[in-house]
Amino acid sequence: MAVLYRRVALIGIGLIASSMALAMRQQGLAGEITGHAKSPQTRATALELGLCDRVFDTAAAAVQGADLVVLAVPVGAMAALAAEIGPHLAPGVTVTDVGSVKQAVIDAVAPHIPEGVAFVPAHPLAGTEHSGPRAGFAALFQNRWCLLTPTEQSTPEATARLRALWEGMGSNVDEMDAPHHDLVLAVVSHTPHLIAYTMVGVADHLRRVSNSEVIKYSASGFRDFTRIAASDPTMWRDVFLTNREATLDILGRFTEELFALQRAIRMGDGDMLHAYFTRTRAIRRGIIEAGQDTAAPDFGRIAAGGPGKAGGR
Amino acid sequence: MAVLYRRVALIGIGLIASSMALAMRQQGLAGEITGHAKSPQTRATALELGLCDRVFDTAAAAVQGADLVVLAVPVGAMAALAAEIGPHLAPGVTVTDVGSVKQAVIDAVAPHIPEGVAFVPAHPLAGTEHSGPRAGFAALFQNRWCLLTPTEQSTPEATARLRALWEGMGSNVDEMDAPHHDLVLAVVSHTPHLIAYTMVGVADHLRRVSNSEVIKYSASGFRDFTRIAASDPTMWRDVFLTNREATLDILGRFTEELFALQRAIRMGDGDMLHAYFTRTRAIRRGIIEAGQDTAAPDFGRIAAGGPGKAGGR
Numbered sequence: 001m002a003v004l005y006r007r008v009a010l011i012g013i014g015l016i017a018s019s020m021a022l023a024m025r026q027q028g029l030a031g032e033i034t035g036h037a038k039s040p041q042t043r044a045t046a047l048e049l050g051l052c053d054r055v056f057d058t059a060a061a062a063v064q065g066a067d068l069v070v071l072a073v074p075v076g077a078m079a080a081l082a083a084e085i086g087p088h089l090a091p092g093v094t095v096t097d098v099g100s101v102k103q104a105v106i107d108a109v110a111p112h113i114p115e116g117v118a119f120v121p122a123h124p125l126a127g128t129e130h131s132g133p134r135a136g137f138a139a140l141f142q143n144r145w146c147l148l149t150p151t152e153q154s155t156p157e158a159t160a161r162l163r164a165l166w167e168g169m170g171s172n173v174d175e176m177d178a179p180h181h182d183l184v185l186a187v188v189s190h191t192p193h194l195i196a197y198t199m200v201g202v203a204d205h206l207r208r209v210s211n212s213e214v215i216k217y218s219a220s221g222f223r224d225f226t227r228i229a230a231s232d233p234t235m236w237r238d239v240f241l242t243n244r245e246a247t248l249d250i251l252g253r254f255t256e257e258l259f260a261l262q263r264a265i266r267m268g269d270g271d272m273l274h275a276y277f278t279r280t281r282a283i284r285r286g287i288i289e290a291g292q293d294t295a296a297p298d299f300g301r302i303a304a305g306g307p308g309k310a311g312g313r
Numbered sequence: 314m315a316v317l318y319r320r321v322a323l324i325g326i327g328l329i330a331s332s333m334a335l336a337m338r339q340q341g342l343a344g345e346i347t348g349h350a351k352s353p354q355t356r357a358t359a360l361e362l363g364l365c366d367r368v369f370d371t372a373a374a375a376v377q378g379a380d381l382v383v384l385a386v387p388v389g390a391m392a393a394l395a396a397e398i399g400p401h402l403a404p405g406v407t408v409t410d411v412g413s414v415k416q417a418v419i420d421a422v423a424p425h426i427p428e429g430v431a432f433v434p435a436h437p438l439a440g441t442e443h444s445g446p447r448a449g450f451a452a453l454f455q456n457r458w459c460l461l462t463p464t465e466q467s468t469p470e471a472t473a474r475l476r477a478l479w480e481g482m483g484s485n486v487d488e489m490d491a492p493h494h495d496l497v498l499a500v501v502s503h504t505p506h507l508i509a510y511t512m513v514g515v516a517d518h519l520r521r522v523s524n525s526e527v528i529k530y531s532a533s534g535f536r537d538f539t540r541i542a543a544s545d546p547t548m549w550r551d552v553f554l555t556n557r558e559a560t561l562d563i564l565g566r567f568t569e570e571l572f573a574l575q576r577a578i579r580m581g582d583g584d585m586l587h588a589y590f591t592r593t594r595a596i597r598r599g600i601i602e603a604g605q606d607t608a609a610p611d612f613g614r615i616a617a618g619g620p621g622k623a624g625g626r
Contacts, residue, residue, distance in 0.1 A: 076583070125530055129597070145530055174529075184526055187516050188535040194578075195508055198571045200593040202563065203500050205570070213497055215599040216487075217438055217458055222501040224537040230597035233590035240578045240586055250515065251575050255568065257518070258511045262564050265507075265553045270389070273553055277546035280513040284442070284543035286528045 004165050005094075006031040009066035011059045011081060012073035013037040013046045014232075015127060016098045018136025020070065021051035023169035026138045036062035037133075045133045060088045068165075071097035071109065076238035079108035091116030094158045098124055100185060100235070102149040102178035104242030110153060118158030121149045123181065124171060125189075131232040142170035149178040186246035190239055191254060194247065196228035197236075317478050318407075319344040322379035324372045324394060325386035326350040326359045327545075328440060329411045331449025333383065334364035336482035339451045349375035350446075358446045373401045381478075384410035384422065389551035392421035404429030407471045411437055413498065413548070415462040415491035417555035423466060431471030434462045436494065437484060438502075444545040455483035462491040499559035503552055504567060507560065509541035510549075 008030040010017040017035070024030040035052035036059045037043050043055040056062040063069045063085045073081055078099065089095065095113060099105040102121050113119045126144040128135065146166040150159050163173045176184075203214045203222065218226065240247055264272040321343040323330040330348070337343040348365035349372045350356050356368040369375040376382045376398045386394055391412065402408065408430060412418040415434050426432045439457040441448065459479040463472050476486045489497075516527045516535065531539065553560055577585040 147530070180522075184522050184530055187519060187522050188527055188531050191515075192512055192535050192538055194574060195512060195571070197590055197593050198567060198574055199505055199508060200596050201589060202504075202566045202570050204592065204596055206500060206563075206566070209493075209497050209500050211596065211599065212603075214501055215596065215603045217460070217497055218501050218603075222505050224541060225505055226593070226597040228537060229590070229593040231590075233587050233594070236590050237583050237586040241581055241583055244578055244581075247578060248575065250519075251571070251578075253515050253519070254511060255571070257515050258508070258564070258568070261507060261511055262561065265557055265560060265564075268554055268557075270550050270554055273550040274546050276514060277510055277542070277544075277549050279517065280510050280539070280542040281546070283513050283517055283524065283528065284539040286524065290525075290528045290531075 002028075003031050004029050004161055004168065005066075005068040007066045008033050008068045008070065009063045010035040010052065010070050010072055011062060011085070012071065012077075013042050013051060013133045014072060015131050015133075015135040015140075016124060017070060017072035018046070018049070018051050018133040019126075019138065019140035020072075020098075020136075020169065021046075022136055022138035023141060024165075025050075027168050029165055029168045030068075034062050034066060042133055049133065051133060051136070059085050063088050063093075067093055068162075069093060069095045071095065071099070071105075074234050074238045075099045075101050075104055075108075075242045076234075078105050079112075082109040082112035086112035086114060089114055089117045094118045094120060094162060096120045096122050096162055098122060100189070100239050101243040102147075102181045106149070106151055106178055110151065113153055117153075118155045119151065119153040120159050120162045121151065121154075121178065122162060122166065123147045123149070123185075124166070126171075127231070129227050129230040131235070139170065141166070144171055146171040146173050147181055148173060148175045149181050150175060151178070182243050183246045183249075186243055186250045190243055190247050191250040193228055193231065193236060194240065194251070195254070196225040199225050200229040315341075316344050317342050317474055317481065318379075318381040320379045321346050321381045321383060322376045323348040323365065323383050323385055324375060324398070325384065325390075326355050326364060326446045327385060328444050328448040328453075329437065330383060330385035331359070331362070331364050331446040332439075332451065332453035333385075333411075333449075333482065334359075335449055335451035336454060337478075338363075340481050342478055342481045343381075347375050347379060355446055362446065364446060364449070372398050376401050376406075380406055381475075382406060382408045384408065384412070384418075387547050387551040388412045388414050388417055388421075388555045389547075391418050392425075395422040395425035399425035399427060402427055402430045407431045407433060407475060409433045409435050409475055411435060413502070413552050414556040415460075415494045419462070419464055419491055423464065426466055430466075431468045432464065432466040433472050433475045434464065434467075434491065435475060435479065436460045436462070436498075437479065439484075440544070442540050442543040444548070452483065454479070457484055459484040459486050460494055461486060461488045462494050463488060464491070495556050496559045496562075499556055499563045503556055503560050504563040506541055506544065506549060507553065507564070508567070509538040512538050513542040 013035050021033050033052050035046050035055045046052040046055055097105050105121055124141055124146040126140050166173050326348050334346050346365050348359050348368045359365040359368055410418050418434055437454055437459040439453050479486050
């Protein structure tokens with residue numbers, strides 16, 4: 001594939017940025033990759049693994065001379081980062097991010113984008129429960145969606161080129177506005193994660209059932225929850241704080257719905273339960289038909305490598 | 314392995330019974346396997362796939378001459394089934410079941426067990442979101458727990474032999490009393506399933522986000538929920554109706570806990586959220602160390618076959 005960006009600066013080198021580095025190198029999409037991470041250890045790892053050609057002690061230094069700057073830090077750290085790098089962005093540069101929430105990132109970053117610099121917010125719907133620069137792999141974005149939420153700071157040219165980058169890394173790309181993105185993600189990702197965290201917390205608090213029993217016998221629904229609930233705490237804290245309204249909206253609906261099922265259990269209303277559980281099967285069939293999963297039992301015991309599981313975000 | 318039972322009668326031929334048939338044949342644990350299912354089509358499939366040597370139109374006929382009778386029907390169907398076969402059980406026979414709830418099965422079955430017949434309740438913690446006789450595979454129970462909840466109708470000899478059968482099919486076996494089993498399962502399986510059903514239902518009702526969007530972008534937490542929520546509706550209806558008290562207990566705790574997290578989101582209490590999410594990671598680590606899962610990202614896109622995923626129940 002053709003080189004799309006002469007120099008890409010990755011700010012924050014965790015699961016997503018390291019996977020981007022590996023995918024861009026594999027596909028020849030970037031001429032040079034520079035990077036910055038707060039932790040000296042992460043910077044050393046990025047060099048050791050060949051994720052970055054050069055690393056810098058500050059984000060401001062890392063973005064110098066880049067034609068694409070990728071903000072890959074937790075959403076809550078975006079405002080301070082944008083304020084730091086803003087004065088160092090030259091006209092013609094494109095800034096993007098990979099945050100799981102889009103309106104809050106736009107609010108945090110947009111004021112710091114200088115005239116002549118394009119800002120194209122993006123969110124790859126990909127991840128695993130692992131974090132850090134060693135967690136990345138080139139196939140993470142294969143056949144996964146990447147959502148772009150362009151604003152008036154996104155020129156058509158900058159958006160098209162960023163789309164080409166994500167497609168080059170294997171993603172399917174869609175565009176939508178930021179508020180709709182945040183609502184969709186509250187449904188398909190943020191609220192499910194909060195629920196998984198909650199259920200794992202309940203198990204932890206229960207004294208009549210020991211943690212070792214929970215762990216031993218978790219080869220059931222609970223195991224999938226623990227996988228979700230093992231995701232990066234900082235990232236998820238920021239997701240909930242910055243996508244507050246949509247998450248609270250969906251949580252309210254969830255509680256209402258849960259109470260209806262709880263009442264059916266208490267009342268012994270088997271017909272209601274059966275009808276409900278039958279309907280939920282149809283959505284699953286839709287997901288399989290949409291190619292986001294396979295009908296094959298998920299044996300969960302294979303070695304690493306291969307196409308990326310969607311987890312994370 | 315040595316033949317443990319001369320003739321095993323499988324009553325109800327779904328995912329669990331068909332997997333037992335395949336595992337028993339593979340390991341040479343049963344001399345002959347007979348079967349009964351209500352549906353003529355299921356009976357034909359059982360013969361076609363070689364699950365059973367002979368099938369019968371009634372459960373009463375299928376249990377004749379068997380030395381092990383396996384009740385593998387939804388929990389809500391156990392009482393009627395036990396009443397039907399009770400008079401046809403000869404002294405020396407062992408009756409077992411594979412229900413996901415144990416006290417309700419004991420209450421339903423025990424009164425119909427004649428003098429001299431052993432009843433050893435069992436629950437294999439294994440399953441997938443698929444159901445029916447074609448969903449079975451011999452490795453389903455490999456390295457999964459099977460919980461026995463012996464009662465005063467379980468002789469030590471009958472319990473030991475049944476344990477050997479489950480170990481022969483690859484399971485790890487533990488024993489506990491039925492009420493404790495039901496509480497543990499409410500935590501690790503039943504409540505998580507109800508929550509997954511609820512979340513999938515919420516997504517289905519939401520009008521501002523289309524089902525096609527939910528499906529397209531579900532490559533996140535939500536996808537794991539839909540997998541869980543695609544399990545057999547009849548089985549799960551019966552689980553909730555028959556493990557009512559423990560499920561309602563855990564649901565109450567869950568809601569309380571969820572409200573605490575919801576309040577933290579509303580109040581912007583990032584410290585509370587971060588601390589909570591950090592604690593839940595530890596349970597996940599425990600599960601990996603207990604060998605019930607691997608740390609490898611779960612790519613979810615592999616072909617069928619291989620060791621069994623714990624899903625179901």
